[in-house]
Amino acid sequence: xxxxxxxxxxxxxxxxxxxxxxxxxxxxxxxxxxxxxxxxxxxxxxxxxxxxxxxxxxxxxxxxxxxxxxxxxxxxxxxxxxxxxxxxxxxxxxxxxxxxxxxxxxxxxxxxxxxxxxxxxxxxxxxxxxxxxxxxxxxxxxxxxxxxxxxxxxxxxxxxxxxxxxxxxxxxxxxxxxxxxxxxxxxxxxxxxxxxxxxxxxxxxxxxxxxxxxxxxxxxxxxxxxxxxxxxxxxxxxxxxxxxxxxxxxxxxxxxxxxxxxxxxxxxxxxxxxxxxxxxxxxxxxxxxxxxxxxxxxxxxxxxxxxxxxxxxxxxxxxxxxxxxxxxxxxxxxxxxxxxxxxxxxxxxxxxxxxxxxxxxxxxxxxxxxxxxxxxxxxxxxxxxxxxxxxxxxxxxxxxxxxxxxxxxxxxxxxxxxxxxxxxxxxxxxxxxxxxxxxxxxxxxxxxxxxxxxxxxxxxxxxxxxxxxxxxxxxxxxxxxxxxxxxxxxx
Ligand SMILES: Cc1cc2nc3c(=O)[nH]c(=O)nc-3n(C[C@H](O)[C@H](O)[C@H](O)COP(=O)(O)OP(=O)(O)OC[C@H]3O[C@@H](n4cnc5c(N)ncnc54)[C@H](O)[C@@H]3O)c2cc1C
Numbered sequence: 001x002x003x004x005x006x007x008x009x010x011x012x013x014x015x016x017x018x019x020x021x022x023x024x025x026x027x028x029x030x031x032x033x034x035x036x037x038x039x040x041x042x043x044x045x046x047x048x049x050x051x052x053x054x055x056x057x058x059x060x061x062x063x064x065x066x067x068x069x070x071x072x073x074x075x076x077x078x079x080x081x082x083x084x085x086x087x088x089x090x091x092x093x094x095x096x097x098x099x100x101x102x103x104x105x106x107x108x109x110x111x112x113x114x115x116x117x118x119x120x121x122x123x124x125x126x127x128x129x130x131x132x133x134x135x136x137x138x139x140x141x142x143x144x145x146x147x148x149x150x151x152x153x154x155x156x157x158x159x160x161x162x163x164x165x166x167x168x169x170x171x172x173x174x175x176x177x178x179x180x181x182x183x184x185x186x187x188x189x190x191x192x193x194x195x196x197x198x199x200x201x202x203x204x205x206x207x208x209x210x211x212x213x214x215x216x217x218x219x220x221x222x223x224x225x226x227x228x229x230x231x232x233x234x235x236x237x238x239x240x241x242x243x244x245x246x247x248x249x250x251x252x253x254x255x256x257x258x259x260x261x262x263x264x265x266x267x268x269x270x271x272x273x274x275x276x277x278x279x280x281x282x283x284x285x286x287x288x289x290x291x292x293x294x295x296x297x298x299x300x301x302x303x304x305x306x307x308x309x310x311x312x313x314x315x316x317x318x319x320x321x322x323x324x325x326x327x328x329x330x331x332x333x334x335x336x337x338x339x340x341x342x343x344x345x346x347x348x349x350x351x352x353x354x355x356x357x358x359x360x361x362x363x364x365x366x367x368x369x370x371x372x373x374x375x376x377x378x379x380x381x382x383x384x385x386x387x388x389x390x391x392x393x394x395x396x397x398x399x400x401x402x403x404x405x406x407x408x409x410x411x412x413x414x415x416x417x418x419x420x421x422x423x424x425x426x427x428x429x430x431x432x433x434x435x436x437x438x439x440x441x442x443x444x445x446x447x448x449x450x451x452x453x454x455x456x457x458x459x460x461x462x463x464x465x466x467x468x469x470x471x472x473x474x475x476x477x478x479x480x481x482x483x484x485x486x487x488x489x490x491x
Contacts, residue, residue: 001026002268002488005258007245010038011054011470012460013273014228015477018066020271021235023481023490028238030245030260036229038273038425039432039462040470042222043308046412048362050308050369051222055351056083056190056321057215058208059471063224066474070235077227079218081356086214088319089183090401092327097183098319100214114177121174125184128170129207132161136201137208141466142478145444158201163439167202168195182325189373191468192301192433194337196330199439208471216320216356245274247283254456269456269488271480276447276463277428277435284453299441301433301468302336303376303418305346305387307394310365311409315402320355324348324401333373337436340379342386344393346372350402365411368403370394376418377430383417391415434463442467449480450487458484 004020006013009031021027035041039053057063060080067074086100097113099106110119135157145151162170171185187205188198217223232239247259248270255270272279277298280288288298326332326347335341350370353360361367372394375381383390391413398406418430427434435441446465451457460476462468467476485491 003028003266005030005265005267005270006273007258007270007279008032008038008273008461009036009239009241010273010461010473011040011225012462012464012473012476013038013271014225014232015066015474016271016273016458016460016480017232017237018069018228018235019477019481020484021232021237022069023485025269026238028240028265029232030243030258030265031239031241032244032426033424034242036239036241037222037225039421040221040225042220042225043416045308045414048308048310048365048367048412049220049222050367051220051351051353052306052416054221054470055216055353055369056086057217057221057224057470058205059212060215061212062471062474063228066228067231070231072231072234074227077230078223080215081218083214083216083320083356085319086209087183087321087323089179089186090322090324091179091182092325093179094401095179097180099183100209103210110180114180118175118177118180121176122184125171125174125203126206126210128161128174129203129205132201133204133207133211135161137204140443141472141475142482144449144479144483145465146448146450146483148444151444161200163199163201165200166196167193167198167200170200170203171195179325182329183323186323188437191437191472192431192435192462193437194302194333196333197337198437199442201439201442202437205469214321216353218357219360220353220357245283247285248457250454253454255454267456269458269484270454271458271460271484273459273461275425275427275431275434275461276459278426281428282426286453288447299436299438300376300378300429300431301436302373303421303430304371304432305374305383305390305394305415305417306369306371307391307413307415308367308369309406309413310362310367310411311403311406312365312411313405313409314354314366315352318350318352318355318402320352322350322352322402324350324397326397336373336375340375342379342381343374344390346374346394346397348372348394348397350398363411370398373432374418376432377422379418381418383419387415387417433468434461437467449476450483455487
């Protein structure tokens with residue numbers, strides 16, 4: 001059996017470990033943290049357990065496949081609950097709009113709250129989203145791009161769907177109402193992109209949500225991670241935690257060994273699920289900008305300030321996923337993504353799992369997390385100094401918009417800043433989602449699923465093709481597996 005070392009246990013790492021084990025590799029996962037999941041790990045505080053990251057589960061078949069390929073029934077490991085509505089959007093004028101899970105009802109709501117023209121515009125937008133989905137998702141999401149030429153056959157269709165337009169511009173060309181445009185163009189933010197610069201290819205997420213629905217895992221996303229870990233143990237994958245890969249050694253352009261804080265591991269092949277920019281800089285010790293397909297300036301995604309908290313008050317009327325838009329939109333995103341300025345008027349995403357999963361209640365409380373997109377650490381903001389103050393800004397906003405008296409009702413709270421992503425999860429500049437989903441960092445131009453320097457070094461995860469988000473990173477494992485099977489001549 002060939003020895004495969006997987007570095008990192010994010011969803012991408014877990015998925016490639018399942019896939020390689022199926023193909024009879026002897027697989028070992030090396031994870032820096034004390035628990036699996038990466039950005040999707042669980043955080044514990046004062047006896048409360050919180051999902052650290054992803055809470056919106058879409059395209060669930062991608063996770064299910066990892067179990068069925070090993071002749072296991074995924075529903076023996078975790079349970080999915082449908083989320084209704086998918087999202088509630090609250091605007092700075094305190095009006096709101098519910099998105100999903102009933103299309104007819106949503107169209108009716110658009111007619112009633114906005115206009116018949118916008119309702120018709122949305123139907124057209126969804127048709128465009130479906131068309132993009134057919135090419136960009138169904139044909140390309142698990143296809144590795146080895147050469148620039150491999151993108152050429154898709155260029156005519158990409159031109160027809162106007163990939164050069166941004167998601168925001170595409171939505172704006174279908175919808176008049178400004179609030180509705182903000183809401184319907186927010187999806188890039190879920191994968192680390194600015195709606196004003198993210199290629200309209202990512203409009204496909206809308207259709208993907210409608211096609212398969214939006215889910216929450218009973219007991220939290222951590223129950224899926226735990227299910228995958230149980231599966232890996234059952235199929236004989238060696239799972240090692242609290243171990244950080246620091247360097248590699250190689251012979252004849254092949255990695256032969258990875259060196260860790262706890263000793264060395266022989267490898268026939270290595271798959272890194274670590275953030276590639278950091279991995280190139282600190283483990284391979286090369287400048288990623290010197291890679292042939294990389295632009296001179298790599299644009300990394302924004303980071304996040306995430307505040308986890310529980311309250312003794314139960315906020316019955318609060319939906320599961322609420323997005324609150326502050327007054328500023330374009331200039332706020334420019335401050336965060338481009339200028340890397342500190343902000344004090346964030347827009348927020350609030351997660352309230354109790355709405356979908358009453359069985360997950362902890363200590364008779366309501367548990368939440370709220371996140372605010374903020375500049376990544378290229379900003380040089382000292383979060384040790386400003387973190388506490390920023391948490392007050394966030395609580396004040398929650399109090400005003402959605403959770404009255406939240407501060408008086410707190411029984412637990414703590415926050416993480418871009419420093420958590422940089423120092424704990426090794427992401428470059430504390431970026432929350434890897435490199436941004438702009439066209440010049442997509443497909444062939446994203447980090448390659450196979451290294452250009454070593455014959456047996458591969459990559460999975462948010463910065464590789466097709467990109468961030470749980471469905472995205474699980475698809476990176478499918479693309480990478482194809483390359484490995486080709487290289488090792490396995491069917
Ligand atoms: C707060 C937040 C909310 C999100 N919400 C959603 C959502 O609702 N739905 C959705 O689909 N997506 C969401 N996302 C995006 C999604 O979580 C990520 O894109 C995805 O989980 C990233 O997976 P990954 O495979 O890239 O690995 P990561 O999660 O980045 O994991 C990489 C792992 O590698 C480990 N590692 C790094 N370097 C080393 C080393 N040298 N040695 C050993 N181990 C190492 C790290 O510790 C980490 O565990 C969210 C992200 C965040 C941050």
